[in-house]
Amino acid sequence: FGVGGNPQGKGKQPLKDVLDYGSDDFQWVPQLKTKLQKVFGIQNFRLCQQGACNANVDGRDVVCIMPTGGGKSLTYQLPALLIPGCTIVISPLIALIMDQVHHLREAGVEASMLTGATSKDETNSIYAQLRAMADGEVPSSREIKLLYVTPERVAKAKRFMSILDKLYAGDRLARFVIDEAHCVSQMGHSFRPDYRSLHVLKQMYPRVPIMALSATCPPRVLEDVLKILKMKPIVDGRAAHMNEGTVYFTAPLYRKNLNYKVLPKPSSSAVALKVMVEYILAEHKDESGIVYCLTKKDTEEVAKGLSENGIKSGVYHADVGDADKEALHRRWRDGKVKVVCATIAFGLGIDKGDVRFVLHHSKTLEAYYQESGRAGRDGKDADCVMFYRPQDAMRLSSMVCTDVDGQTKLYNILQFAQSITECRKVIFAKCFSHTSQLSMSSWATEDKDALTPCGHCDNCARAEREDSFERKDVTVQAWQLLKVVDEVRRNGGRVTMSNLVDLARGTGKATYDIQGGGRRRGKGKGKEQGDIDVDAVADGKVDLSKEQTEYLIIELLVTGYLAEQYHSTAYQTNVYLKAGARSVRLTRMSKERLDTLTVDRIVCAFVKHAPAKRARKSKVGNEDGHSEASTSKAKRTRIGKRKYL
Numbered sequence: 001f002g003v004g005g006n007p008q009g010k011g012k013q014p015l016k017d018v019l020d021y022g023s024d025d026f027q028w029v030p031q032l033k034t035k036l037q038k039v040f041g042i043q044n045f046r047l048c049q050q051g052a053c054n055a056n057v058d059g060r061d062v063v064c065i066m067p068t069g070g071g072k073s074l075t076y077q078l079p080a081l082l083i084p085g086c087t088i089v090i091s092p093l094i095a096l097i098m099d100q101v102h103h104l105r106e107a108g109v110e111a112s113m114l115t116g117a118t119s120k121d122e123t124n125s126i127y128a129q130l131r132a133m134a135d136g137e138v139p140s141s142r143e144i145k146l147l148y149v150t151p152e153r154v155a156k157a158k159r160f161m162s163i164l165d166k167l168y169a170g171d172r173l174a175r176f177v178i179d180e181a182h183c184v185s186q187m188g189h190s191f192r193p194d195y196r197s198l199h200v201l202k203q204m205y206p207r208v209p210i211m212a213l214s215a216t217c218p219p220r221v222l223e224d225v226l227k228i229l230k231m232k233p234i235v236d237g238r239a240a241h242m243n244e245g246t247v248y249f250t251a252p253l254y255r256k257n258l259n260y261k262v263l264p265k266p267s268s269s270a271v272a273l274k275v276m277v278e279y280i281l282a283e284h285k286d287e288s289g290i291v292y293c294l295t296k297k298d299t300e301e302v303a304k305g306l307s308e309n310g311i312k313s314g315v316y317h318a319d320v321g322d323a324d325k326e327a328l329h330r331r332w333r334d335g336k337v338k339v340v341c342a343t344i345a346f347g348l349g350i351d352k353g354d355v356r357f358v359l360h361h362s363k364t365l366e367a368y369y370q371e372s373g374r375a376g377r378d379g380k381d382a383d384c385v386m387f388y389r390p391q392d393a394m395r396l397s398s399m400v401c402t403d404v405d406g407q408t409k410l411y412n413i414l415q416f417a418q419s420i421t422e423c424r425k426v427i428f429a430k431c432f433s434h435t436s437q438l439s440m441s442s443w444a445t446e447d448k449d450a451l452t453p454c455g456h457c458d459n460c461a462r463a464e465r466e467d468s469f470e471r472k473d474v475t476v477q478a479w480q481l482l483k484v485v486d487e488v489r490r491n492g493g494r495v496t497m498s499n500l501v502d503l504a505r506g507t508g509k510a511t512y513d514i515q516g517g518g519r520r521r522g523k524g525k526g527k528e529q530g531d532i533d534v535d536a537v538a539d540g541k542v543d544l545s546k547e548q549t550e551y552l553i554i555e556l557l558v559t560g561y562l563a564e565q566y567h568s569t570a571y572q573t574n575v576y577l578k579a580g581a582r583s584v585r586l587t588r589m590s591k592e593r594l595d596t597l598t599v600d601r602i603v604c605a606f607v608k609h610a611p612a613k614r615a616r617k618s619k620v621g622n623e624d625g626h627s628e629a630s631t632s633k634a635k636r637t638r639i640g641k642r643k644y645l
C-alpha cells in the first residue's frame with residue numbers, strides 16, 4: 001500500500017498530486033466494499049466514511065469529525081482489516097472499549113483490549129501474541145488487527161511502550177486511532193490529563209499515521225489537538241495533496257430526527273422538577289431518556305424526584321461504583337429503568353437506540369450538542385430539551401470562570417438559549433463550523449445546507465406564527481439598567497443579577513452589597529446593604545416584567561454592555577455585574593437623546609404571553625409542544641430604528 005493509491009496520477013497532469021479520497025479511484029475500494037458488507041453487514045458507506053477509509057488505507061494522518069452515532073468506528077475498523085499490522089485504538093472508557101471489542105469479535109475480527117479490567121493471564125497472552133507478531137511469526141490472517149487501550153497505557157506503562165517499540169521495529173504498527181480526540185485539548189469540553197501524554201506517539205513512532213476522531217471539535221480546539229499530537233495542519237479530504245498535511249473529513253453535524261428546543265426553567269428547584277415530571281409524563285411516558293445535570297448532587301435529587309413521581313430513574317456520575325454503573329446501564333438498556341440522571345460522565349459509548357428524549361442543564365453548547373447525540377440513534381424522532389432560566393447564567397459563570405475559554409463558551413450557550421427566532425440547527429452550524437477557519441473554497445460547498453433552517457425546532461415552529469412573539473425596542477430599559485449599575489459602583493457597592501432586577505424595577509426589597517470600605521447611601525436595610533432611588537438615578541423604573549428584565553440583562557451581558565465581576569470567598573465564587581466595555585455608548589447619553597440613536601438600538605424579541613387563563617401555571621409543552629404560555633424570552637438584534645419604531 002503506502003502513499004499514492006491514486007490511479008489518476010499517471011495520466012492526468014494537472015490533477016497529478018490531488019487526491020479525492022471520497023471517490024472510488026483507489027485500487028482497494030472493491031475490497032473495502034466487500035468487507036463492509038461481509039464483515040460489518042453494512043450495505044453502503046454513509047457521510048464521509050468512504051473518504052476517511054480511503055485516506056486511512058493510504059496511510060495518511062486523518063482527522064474525522066462526525067456527529068455522535070454517525071459511524072466513526074467503521075472508519076478505522078474497516079481499513080484495519082486491509083492494512084498489515086496492528087491498529088492501536090486509544091479510547092477513554094472501559095465500557096466503550098468492551099462494547100467495541102465484543103462487536104468486533106462477533107463479526108470475526110481479531111480484536112483485543114488492554115485496560116485496567118484486563119486479567120493478568122489475558123494481558124500476558126496478548127503481549128505474547130504481539131511479540132510474536134513483531135517477530136514476524138504470525139500469519140497476517142491471525143494477527144491482532146485492533147488493539148484497544150485506555151490512554152493511561154500510553155507513555156505511563158513501560159511494558160506497553162516497549163511492546164510498541166518492538167512492533168514498530170518489526171513494521172507491525174499500522175496506525176494509532178485516538179477516539180474522542182477533543183479530550184487532548186484543555187480547551188475542549190472534556191479535557192483528560194491522560195490524553196496529554198499522547199504527544200509521544202509522533203515523537204517515538206514518526207512513521208505511524210494517526211487518526212483523530214471526535215463529534216465536537218470546534219476549530220480552535222482542533223488546532224490545539226493537532227499541535228499537541230504533532231500532526232500537520234489539515235487539508236481537504238476531497239482535494240488532498242499527496243503526502244501533505246492531515247487529511248480532514250467532516251460530516252454535517254445536524255441530525256434530522258432530533259428536535260431541539262429550549263423550555264423555560266422555573267426558579268425554584270421544586271417547581272423545576274415538577275415541570276420535568278410533567279414534561280416526561282406528557283410527552284414521553286414509558287419511554288427511555290436521559291436527564292443531564294450540572295452536578296452530582298443534582299443527579300441524585302432529580303432521580304429521587306422522578307422516581308417519586310412514578311418515573312423509574314437511576315443515577316450515574318463519576319463517584320458511582322463501576323458495578324453500579326454497569327448494573328444501571330444494563331437495566332436502562334433493558335427498559336427496567338426509564339431515565340438515567342447523569343453528569344456528562346455518562347455518554348461516551350452509549351449504544352442504546354431508542355433514547356426518545358434528553359433533558360439538558362448544560363454548561364456549554366458543545367456539551368449540549370454532545371449530550372443530544374445520545375438521543376434517537378435508531379433514526380426515529382427524539383427530543384433534546386434544554387431547560388433554561390437567565391438566573392442560571394450567574395451560577396454557570398461561577399463554574400466556568402477559571403476554564404480556558406470558559407466565558408466564550410458560556411456566552412455561546414446563553415445566546416443559544418436566549419434566542420427565540422433563529423433555527424437551532426443554524427446556530428449550531430455557525431458555532432461549530434470548521435469551514436470559517438479554512439481558506440479553501442471547496443469547503444464551503446460541502447455543508448451548503450448548514451445554514452438552511454431545519455423547519456422543526458422550537459424556533460422554526462415559532463417563526464411560522466408571527467403572533468407568538470413580539471419585537472420590542474428596549475434601548476431605554478437597557479440604559480436604565482446600566483445607570484443603576486453605574487450608580488451602585490459609584491456608591492462602592494456590588495450588584496448581583498437578582499439585585500439588579502429588583503433595583504431597576506423598583507420592587508420591594510431592592511438592595512445591593514456594600515464592599516468593605518465602601519460608602520453607603522440611601523436608606524440601607526442592614527449594615528452591609530445599600531439601595532438607590534431608581535427614579536432619580538434612572539429616570540424611572542424599568543417597565544418590563546421580571547422575566548423580561550432578566551432576559552435583557554443576559555442580552556446585555558453577552559453583547560458586552562454588562563460584564564461579570566467575580567468575588568471569591570472560601571466557599572464559593574459570587575458573581576456580580578458591572579459595566580461592560582460597550583456600556584458608555586449608552587450611558588454617556590441623556591435619556592432624551594436616546595431617541596436619536598440609530599445603529600446601537602437594542603431590540604429584543606419577547607415571547608408573547610398567552611391569554612391570562614393559560615398563562616403562568618399552564619403545563620409545559622402545551623398543545624403544540626411549545627412554551628409561549630410560560631416565561632418570556634428575549635433576543636436582542638441590532639436593527640435600524642426606522643424599521644421598528
Ligand code: ADP
Binds near residue numbers: 042069070071
Ligand atoms: P460514533 O462513534 O460516530 O458515535 P459508531 O461508530 O458507534 O458512531 O456507530 C454508530 C452506529 O452506526 C453503530 O451501530 C454502527 O454499526 C452504525 N453504522 C456505522 N456506519 C454505518 C453505515 N454506513 N450504515 C448503517 N449503519 C452504520
Ligand code: MG
Binds near residue numbers: 072073179
Ligand atoms: Mg464512537
